[in-house]
C-alpha cells in the first residue's frame with residue numbers, strides 16, 4: 001500500500017506556515033511536508049515539526065475569535081482566513097460552580113465544545129485537514145467516522161465546495177446520520193465496526209492519491225487541530241495552565257495534542273511552566289486504554305466496542321500508547337465508566353450547568369466523578385473537563401431516563417392535583 005497521496009505535490013511557498021517537516025514519533029526521522037502519515041524508516045506515525053520564531057500573546061489576542069487566532073502554531077498558511085471554512089473554536093470556558101459543589105471540587109471549568117459549527121470538537125481538526133487537502137490539490141475530502149467527524153467533514157466540504165464522501169458504521173444513531181446526509185449526498189453506511197470502516201478507508205486511500213482522508217493520510221495535519229483546545233484553555237484562564245484536565249479518549253489523538261499544546265505554550269514563554277495532570281476517559285464497553293493503564297502494561301489489546309458512547313467506540317486506538325505515556329508521566333490516569341454512569345452524568349451536567357452533552361461528554365463527566373470519589377484526582381486543584389459534543393445528537397441515550405413529570409388536562413385543578421406547585 002502506498003502511503004502518499006501523490007509523490008510530488010506542488011506546494012505553495014508558506015503553504016503550511018511555521019511547519020517545517022514531518023517527524024516520526026517513534027524514531028524521530030524527519031521527512032518533507034506532504035500527504036504522508038507513516039515513517040519511511042520504521043512505519044511509525046508522523047507528526048508536524050515547526051520552527052516557530054517569536055509568537056506573542058498580543059499577536060494571538062489580536063486574531064479572530066476562532067482557531068485561526070493560533071494560526072502561527074498550526075500547519076496552515078498565513079492567509080487561511082480567506083478560504084471558506086467553518087471558523088470553529090474559541091468556545092466557552094465555563095466556571096462550573098454548581099457541578100464543582102456537587103462533586104466536592106474547589107475549582108472546576110467546563111470547556112464546552114458542543115457549540116462548534118457542527119456541535120462537536122471535530123470541526124477544529126477538520127478545519128486543519130481541509131487546509132492541507134487544499135494545498136495538496138485533493139479531489140475528494142473524506143473520512144471514516146464514529147459520527148461527529150463525518151458531520152464536520154460533510155459540512156466543511158460543502159462550505160469549501162469540495163466533493164465529500166463520509167463512511168460510518170451502519171449502527172450509528174439516526175441524528176448523527178442525518179447530520180451528515182444533510183450536507184453530503186455521499187454518506188456511506190458500512191456493515192461493521194469503526195475499525196472495519198477505518199481499514200476500508202486506508203485501502204481506498206492507498207488506491208487513489210486524490211482522496212484526502214482527514215484522519216488517515218492527512219492525519220498529521222488533522223491532529224494538530226486538537227491543539228487549539230489546549231491553547232484556548234490556557235488563554236481563557238488568563239494565560240495559565242490548569243492543574244488537572246479530563247479528556248475523552250477514542251483514538252487518543254485529542255488527549256495527546258492538548259498535552260502537546262501545553263508544552264508548546266511553555267516553550268514559547270506564553271505561559272509559566274507547571275505540572276499538569278492529564279486524565280483520559282473511556283466507556284467500559286470500549287476500554288482498551290483504560291485496561292492497559294490499570295494493568296500497568298504498555299501494549300494495548302484491541303476490543304470489540306459495545307457502548308452507548310459510540311463517538312468513543314474505537315476498539316484499536318491509534319494513539320492509545322501515547323495516551324498511556326502521558327497519563328503516566330503527568331501523574332494522571334485513564335479510567336472507565338459504564339453506560340448507566342454515562343447516562344447519569346449527562347443528566348447531572350444538564351441539571352447543574354445547563355449544558356446538554358452527548359454520550360462522550362457523559363463519559364468524561366462520569367470519569368471526573370469517579371476519579372474524584374476514588375481519590376485519583378485532587379479535589380483542591382484547579383480542574384478542566386472537556387465537553388466534546390452535543391446531546392441532541394444522542395437523544396436516544398437519555399430519552400428513557402427523562403421526560404414529562406406529568407401529563408395533565410389544561411385546568412388549574414389538574415395542575416394542583418399533580419402536586420407540582
Ligand SMILES: *Cc1c(COP(=O)(O)O)cnc(C)c1O
Nearest residue numbers: 148250251252253254360388389
Ligand atoms: C472523536 C471524538 C472524541 C475523541 O477523539 P480522539 O481524538 O479520536 O480521541 C471525543 N469526543 C467526541 C464527541 C468525538 O466525536
Ligand SMILES: [Zn+2]
Nearest residue numbers: 024027039042
Ligand atoms: Zn520512524
